[in-house]
Amino acid sequence: MRILLVEDEEYMAQAVAQVLEKNNYAVDLAHDGECGLDCGLSGIYDIIILDVMLPKRSGFEILKILRQQKIFVPVLMLTARSETEDKVNGLDLGADDYLTKPFEMQELLARLRALARRRQEISLPSDCSFGDILLNSHTLSLYCGSQSFKLTLKESQLLEMLMDARGGVISKNRIIEKVWGFDSDAEDRHVEVYISFLRKKLKALDANTTIETVRGMGYALKAGKEQARCFKNESAGLSSPTWLC
Template sequence: MRVLMVEDEKYMAEAIEQVLKKNNYSVDLAFDGEYGLDCGLSGIYDIIILDIMLPKIDGISVLKELRRNYIETPVILLTAKGETEDKVKGLDSGADDYLPKPFHTDELMARLRALGRRKNELINDNILQYGDIELNQLTLNLNCRNKEFKLTLKECQLLEILIKRKGMIISKNFIIEKLWGYETDAEDNHVEVYISFLRKKLNSIKSTVSIQTVRGAGYVLKMPKDGEFYV
């Protein structure tokens, strides 16, 4: 399960990150509302942990903007202890749960598990579809007309980003941050290699979906009927 934590108290965020990773969660951190919103809009997360008091953009505004953009990712809102008004505003704005600070990590883990179960009960969110392809995020299988190919984890994560932001141009920097994190030595050529791998696998299953390069901007996932193609 992939979690985004938007929290400006770095020490606290990094401590929770370690706990989540020990429990086999994949975690990305954002230390201000502006970057947190940008990450959340990618649609690649299973759950978002969102503090209310954030620099640049406050948590309630981030939450409202996510919902306005049809991002239905479950959100746990971190509130100040005893601030009933914050809880009410958060739930009215689209939060799925709230957790007053300070909290015990065991309680956070329990709430994450509960939201994860609820999410899986709604629909099979592990299957992504676009054009003639189907991506199973659990098994890493890419399917097209009864042809199947096993992806690596990085390939699966990259295709997940492309599908969830279909029709949008995605920069190499954005992909690097999502796949390798903030403090990484990964460079543009790492992205180019994985894009090449994905293109070969799409070709091998004879999919009509293609990854188009937009010079100087990034990549976009396209189908023939979309009409506009890039080089």
């Protein structure tokens, strides 16, 4: 999951980003409103953490433009001010949640998990499953039947993109922007290497779901004929595993 953090206090932004990365989030930083707006308009982010008081453009301005442009990524507003009027203004403009500085990192992580669950309920109604595979993006685990593999963070992000597309084609450029970052120097060969990694793991799991190459366009998931598998579901945080068939 890729997060955009728009925060002009660079020391604080770096500290928050380090904690988020340790919790398996990919993070891009923007330190002023203009840069934050440009990044937000790219549409590559799963969640945006947006400070209210920013140079060049305020968080409120950024949020208003994003919603006008039909970009409905979940937005968590940060502010040093606790006035009710500010919170109401942000929520009315389309913010999904609000956090007042200073805050505890555990609270920020909990709010991000809640926003991520809300996003998955909308975009991935089958609990991150496609064909006969299931992805737990929180634990970076890929399941097929009773077998499972631990993925790397980039493998999980790439596979989540393909699952989110529900069989649609995702271009290499889009994958680079989403998985490596907006300003990354990653190239097509990086995508090809990670696609190869995922294909090997799907084959090792004896999955019927495959990653198809669509020449000149990109990649897409294809479900095989046998889709009725049971999945071990640990994403709900239950003390004993449940099974989805």
